[in-house]
Amino acid sequence: METERLTFDGWIAAVGTGSGARVVVGHWPRSPFGPFSDVMLERADGLRTLLAPTAETAGYVASVYHFDEVRTVPVSVRGRDGLWEVAAGPLELWFRAGRRGPLGLALRAVPRPLARRPLWAALADAPSRLMTGVRTRGSSRPGCRQWYAACDLRPIVAARARLDGADLGPLAPVSPPVRFGFGSAPAAPSLVRVVSTVERAVP
Numbered sequence: 001m002e003t004e005r006l007t008f009d010g011w012i013a014a015v016g017t018g019s020g021a022r023v024v025v026g027h028w029p030r031s032p033f034g035p036f037s038d039v040m041l042e043r044a045d046g047l048r049t050l051l052a053p054t055a056e057t058a059g060y061v062a063s064v065y066h067f068d069e070v071r072t073v074p075v076s077v078r079g080r081d082g083l084w085e086v087a088a089g090p091l092e093l094w095f096r097a098g099r100r101g102p103l104g105l106a107l108r109a110v111p112r113p114l115a116r117r118p119l120w121a122a123l124a125d126a127p128s129r130l131m132t133g134v135r136t137r138g139s140s141r142p143g144c145r146q147w148y149a150a151c152d153l154r155p156i157v158a159a160r161a162r163l164d165g166a167d168l169g170p171l172a173p174v175s176p177p178v179r180f181g182f183g184s185a186p187a188a189p190s191l192v193r194v195v196s197t198v199e200r201a202v203p
Contacts, residue, residue: 002201002202002203003199003200003201003202004199004200004201004202005197005198005199006031006032006197006198006199007031007032007195007196007197007198008026008028008030008031008032008195008196008197008198009028009029009030009031009194009195009196010026010027010028010029010030010031010193010194010196011025011026011027011079011191011192011193011194012024012025012026012027012185012191012192012194012196013025013027013084013086013095013097013156013190013191013192014156014174014178014185014186014189014190014192015093015095015156015159015161015171015172015174015189016171016172016173016174016175016187016189017159017161017168017169017170017171017172018168018169018170018171018172019044019167019168019169020043020044021041021042021043021044021161021163021168022041022042022174022175022178022185023039023040023041023091023093023161024039024040024041024174024178024180024185025037025038025039025040025077025084025086025093026038026039026040027077027079033054033056033057033060036052036053036054036057036075037053037075037076037077037086037088038050038051038052038053038057038058038061038075038088039051039052039075039086039088039091039093040065040067040178040180041091041163042178042179042180046179047068047069048066048067048068048069048178048179048180049067049068049069049070049071050062050065050067050069050070050071051071051073051075051088051089051090051091052070052071052072052073052075053072053073053074053075054072055072058070058071058072063141063144064140064141064144064146064181064198064200065140065180065181066140066141066179066180066181067180071089073088073089073090074087074088074089075087075088075089076088082096082097082098082154083095083096083097084096084097084191090163090164091161091162091163092161092162092163093159093160093161093162094159094160094161095156095158095159095160095171095189095191096156096157096158096159097154097155097156097157097191098154098155098156098157099154099155100152100153100154100155101153101155103153104152104153104154107150107151107152107153107193108151108152108193110149110150110151139182140180140181140182141200143200143201144198144199144200144201145198145199145200146181146182146196146197146198146199147196147197148194148195148196148197149194149195150192150193150194151193151194151195152192152193153190153191153192153193154190154191154192155188155189155190155191156171156189156190156191157171158171159171159189171189172189173187173188173189174186174187174188174189175187
């Protein structure tokens with residue numbers, strides 16, 4: 001067996017809705033698969049769905065995280081001046097990011113080379129647990145380990161979402177925590193600049 005290590009550099013946005021559905025958007029301008037975006041959706045009844053743009057990205061993400069349903073659909077993410085629009089098959093999402101606070105300003109000072117190292121994720125894991133469900137390192141499947149380094153953080157202050165044409169309700173906390181991997185997004189809706197590294201054994 002060989003070890004494969006892949007790094008994804010981009011943004012993760014997480015919002016809760018009044019209907020109980022929680023949405024996590026990954027927007028990866030730099031990845032081993034080229035630029036792409038994907039959406040993880042957990043409904044109020046617990047059904048976990050992955051919406052990914054290609055069979056290749058869907059297969060990879062589904063091999064790392066846990067879903068009840070995987071769908072390959074066109075995924076478009078556009079962000080400018082704090083306003084983001086997401087279209088992913090049956091899901092439409094619009095959200096606005098607010099001004100970064102002290103934590104966001106501190107995270108922006110983390111050098112990117114340092115952010116890629118497992119040691120940094122280990123150091124950040126303990127304080128990150130002060131936010132319910134948040135972890136910076138762990139494993140969601142046997143033979144696979146992951147670590148995350150946040151490089152920026154902005155609150156999401158407004159959002160609206162529709163699924164299959166139905167309004168999902170007003171912006172709400174990401175609660176209960178989502179169950180895709182070893183950790184959840186912060187309960188407070190957030191837009192996080194992140195470097196995500198996945199290491200796993202491959203034949």
